[in-house]
Amino acid sequence: MNDIRERPFRLTDKEFNFVCQFVYDTAGIVLNASKREMVYRRLTRVIKERKLASFSQYCQLLKQNPEQEKHYFINAITTNLTSFFRExxxxxxxxxxxxxxxxxxxxxxxxxxxxxxxxxxxxxxxxxxxxxxxxxxxxxxxxxxxxxxxxxxxxxxxxxxxxxxxxxxxxxxxxxxxxxxxxxxxxxxxxxxxxxxxxxxxxxxxxxxxxxxxxxxxxxxxxxxxxxxxxxxxxxxxxxxxxxxxxxxxxxxxxxxxxxxxxxxxxxxxxxxxxxxxxxx
Ligand SMILES: C[S@@+](CC[C@H](N)C(=O)[O-])C[C@H]1O[C@@H](n2cnc3c(N)ncnc32)[C@H](O)[C@@H]1O
CATH class of the missing domain: 3.40.50.150 (Vaccinia Virus protein VP39)
Structure with a gap:
């Protein structure tokens, strides 16, 4: 796995923990360390779309406007895999x-x-x-x-x-x-x-x-x-x-x-x- 710290955005432990808590409080979804890469990928997309400079800025936005941001955030983070007649x-x-x-x-x-x-x-x-x-x-x-x-x-x-x-x-x-x-x-x-x-x-x-x-x-x-x-x-x-x-x-x-x-x-x-x-x- 690539080292997250060498990428365009840096996701610190504090920010990752904040994101995990936010997902848990909003959707009941439990994320652990094994999902860090997935969180990084999916939220990097959001950060770029929002033209923000860092994860820190994005966490700030989530703290300031949780109600407004919640939908966009959940849409980005949830796994939606499905198919017709699955199982x-x-x-x-x-x-x-x-x-x-x-x-x-x-x-x-x-x-x-x-x-x-x-x-x-x-x-x-x-x-x-x-x-x-x-x-x-x-x-x-x-x-x-x-x-x-x-x-x-x-x-x-x-x-x-x-x-x-x-x-x-x-x-x-x-x-x-x-x-x-x-x-x-x-x-x-x-x-x-x-x-x-x-x-x-x-x-x-x-x-x-x-x-x-x-x-x-x-x-x-x-x-x-x-x-x-x-x-x-x-x-x-x-x-x-x-x-x-x-x-x-x-x-x-x-x-x-x-x-x-x-x-x-x-x-x-x-x-x-x-x-x-x-x-x-
Ligand atoms: C992997 S998909 C499963 C789809 C379908 N049930 C299937 O088995 O093919 C999981 C879905 O659960 C939704 N989901 C996650 N947390 C949820 C919550 N707290 N309330 C309602 N839906 C939720 C996600 O948005 C996602 O679309």
Whole structure:
């Protein structure tokens, strides 16, 4: 690794510690020494864009205007890696088990609510929408079915809302969903695809910090919280699990990412699949 001190900007221990604390206080994300290089790279970009002279100046700006700077800072620092049908077993479970069950279980109220709670650029939410559309086609006109997609990062949400992706991004989309739900662009958009309106109609994108108050009443039948709690400490994770539990309908599902688990909170859920947890009825 290159020596950080020989680079155009110098990131001192004090500044790095300040940045770590700011990220923790704002987003609950824990950064340690192994993330120093990443912090350096991502914030160097911000410092240049802002035409500032040093990390010290940037830290000063964060201290003086935390509210104003917070969004830009979080957008720069968060990791937004995602893809369509990532961890496909979760979508297979929805298609073959959960949605057929929900259509029976919720017959009385004719309502289904799903929350993609750290949705990034929307691929997770649109994958859910494709499965929901396929499973619930017959019921869509009479049922109230909605998918809420939230993230702390306004930039990624804007991409999600636009629903336009490079054609390369849909390589992993099962072929059965390609034609009906991803419309190929023409002319200058020849290498892009747009998500079909029938899926977009199911979705609402909203900015939401998982650590803050949630304005939704719930209950949700399924909550996706994948590949984000890995960045949080145990205390924040447990607080979140408690809140997700409260937000879920009896029998509702909480779905985590591949390297995540509920720790000792698992005693309150039933493990029904790979990182798929059901709240008891
Ligand atoms: C690695 S992406 C995961 C995307 C998707 N869930 C998946 O598994 O493919 C993590 C997302 O969590 C979001 N995030 C980080 N801290 C958050 C917080 N406190 N509240 C809400 N979203 C947060 C980031 O902005 C990022 O888009």
């Amino acid at each position: 496909k077993h979760h979508f297979d479970y929805l298609l073959s088990i959960e949605l057929p069950q929900l259509l029976k279980r919720n017959k009385q109220q004719q309502r289904i609510r799903i929350w993609s709670s750290a949705t990034s650029t929307g691929e997770e939410a649109y994958s859910i929408a494709a499965i929901v559309y396929e499973s619930c086609k017959q019921s869509l006109s009479s049922w109230d079915i909605k998918i809420l997609a939230t993230d702390i990062d306004g930039n990624v949400l804007a991409k999600g809302k636009a629903g336009i992706y490079d054609e390369k991004r849909i390589e992993d989309v099962p072929s059965v969903y390609l034609k009906p739900y991803f419309i190929k662009g023409t002319g200058e958009n020849a290498h892009k695809v747009k998500v079909a309106q029938c899926l977009r109609n199911l979705l609402t994108f909203k900015e939401l910090n998982l650590l803050h108050q949630w304005p939704m009443k719930g209950p949700f039948d399924i909550i996706f919280c994948r590949n984000v709690i890995i960045y949080f400490d145990k205390k924040t994770q447990i607080e979140l699990f408690e809140r997700f539990y409260e937000m879920l309908a009896p029998g509702g599902l909480l779905i985590l990412g591949h390297s995540e688990n509920l720790g000792h909170y698992q005693q309150y859920f039933k493990n029904v699949g790979r990182t798929i947890f059901r709240k008891p009825f």
